[in-house]
Amino acid sequence: MKLILTQQVSGLGAPGEVVEVKDGYGRNYLIPRGFAMQWTRGAEKQIASIRKARAAREIASIEQAESIRGELERLKVRLRTRAGESGRLFGAVTPADIAGAVKAAGGPELDKRRIEVANPIKTVGAHSVAVRLHSEVSAKINIEVLAG
Known part of the structure; x- marks a missing residue:
């Protein structure tokens, strides 16, 4: 097809x-x-x-993607969401939530479709997600999910 x-x-x-x-x-x-x-x-x-x-x-060049990757990997991203007593979230953290948290932390505006969450984020704590910046460049973002 x-x-x-x-x-x-x-x-x-x-x-x-x-x-x-x-x-x-x-x-x-x-x-x-x-x-x-x-x-x-x-x-x-x-x-x-x-x-x-x-x-x-699109991010035009590999050099531009590399600079954005460096910026993203240095960024401290904190995301407040509702959670129960045991630290389990009500729902899950979505790529749109992550894009908003990166923007709020002073990072670049990301397209939510470029954020790849391998396993659903359903607990409070530190998590890592991948962002495809260019066909040859991807970045890892460390996110701290907080109850709030």
Whole structure:
């Protein structure tokens, strides 16, 4: 199945790329979640606008991504959220929460879709998440989740 990606998909590609995937993966996962759309000749024309929007948001060079990575890794990010007596959170910390906490801590504005949380953050304490800054550069952010 030939698809056009509308969002970044780890291990598959970036927005605007045309990819070939198995029918079930495309039909049952990528298309319903809005990560991709069916490839057609008409949709091929939309790729240019998707790429233009991506270029505006994209970190232009590896050097720029490296400098942002250094800034993020030095940053002390604290996130206050509701938690029970045992330190277990009511819900989980989302990538949007993390992006907001980074911005509040004085860091750069991050796209929540670039933040990868390996395991759901559901407890108070120190956690680490990855941020894809560039296709070749990713950063680790240390987050301290506090009850509050």
